[in-house]
Amino acid sequence: MESTSSRSPKPPKPPVEAAAPSAADQAKPARGAPEWWRQTFSQMTGLGMTEAERAQYELDREKRRTEAQCAKCEKNLDYLMNYSPIVRFMLENIEQANGKLDKTNVRCLPCGRLQSGGFDANYGILLCQNRLIDRSHMEDTLAHELVHAYDHLRFDVDWKDLRHHACSEIRASSLSGECRWTRETLGRGIWDFTRHHQDCVRRRATLSVRNHPKCKDDAHAAQVVNSVFDSCFADTRPFREIYR
Numbered sequence: 001m002e003s004t005s006s007r008s009p010k011p012p013k014p015p016v017e018a019a020a021p022s023a024a025d026q027a028k029p030a031r032g033a034p035e036w037w038r039q040t041f042s043q044m045t046g047l048g049m050t051e052a053e054r055a056q057y058e059l060d061r062e063k064r065r066t067e068a069q070c071a072k073c074e075k076n077l078d079y080l081m082n083y084s085p086i087v088r089f090m091l092e093n094i095e096q097a098n099g100k101l102d103k104t105n106v107r108c109l110p111c112g113r114l115q116s117g118g119f120d121a122n123y124g125i126l127l128c129q130n131r132l133i134d135r136s137h138m139e140d141t142l143a144h145e146l147v148h149a150y151d152h153l154r155f156d157v158d159w160k161d162l163r164h165h166a167c168s169e170i171r172a173s174s175l176s177g178e179c180r181w182t183r184e185t186l187g188r189g190i191w192d193f194t195r196h197h198q199d200c201v202r203r204r205a206t207l208s209v210r211n212h213p214k215c216k217d218d219a220h221a222a223q224v225v226n227s228v229f230d231s232c233f234a235d236t237r238p239f240r241e242i243y244r
């Protein structure tokens, strides 16, 4: 019930003339209306949605997420190609080796598997927009794939050969920065840098080799990595030393 107490002397406000609702607004129930509550609540909980509504809702949400991830990935890629010292250095060296990598063959895409990037001699570099946590993670990932691209151009790599693949993985993990001291040991106390770096490179290279179709099992992957580790780890081209 409206109060008409004399303690509220303000005259009542004139009613605001409502603008004609747009077609889109008309389709939506008014905020606070029972139907609005039903839709909002069922979208939050998934309860009370029909099969079709739920499928459409998931589809819309996935599409928005994918678009946002792609835009963020593209923006970070532009930044890294222009301002990241390691990315620029690798791109220059790739160009000197008669390769050309730009935004036509370095692509942001959603990935299904647990990977953050990939290199393919025919297609270029893939950056997994749904797996890259932030720009620094993307920088390491891109640098890793650029080492593969460089190796492909400079060393006549046979990617079907496990030892060749292992060698490039060792170099990519070591030179990209993904095994830098801060990335893996932050919060875990001081650890000997060299030891950590080598362990990290060996572990990551072994995991990559394990995914090669010709690799039989974990022991096989470790054995291949060990057989080429020293020479490939020592080869820091095009860097003069390990980039930190």
Ligand SMILES: [Zn+2]
Binding pocket: 144, 148, 168, 169, 172, 208
């Ligand atoms: Zn790799």
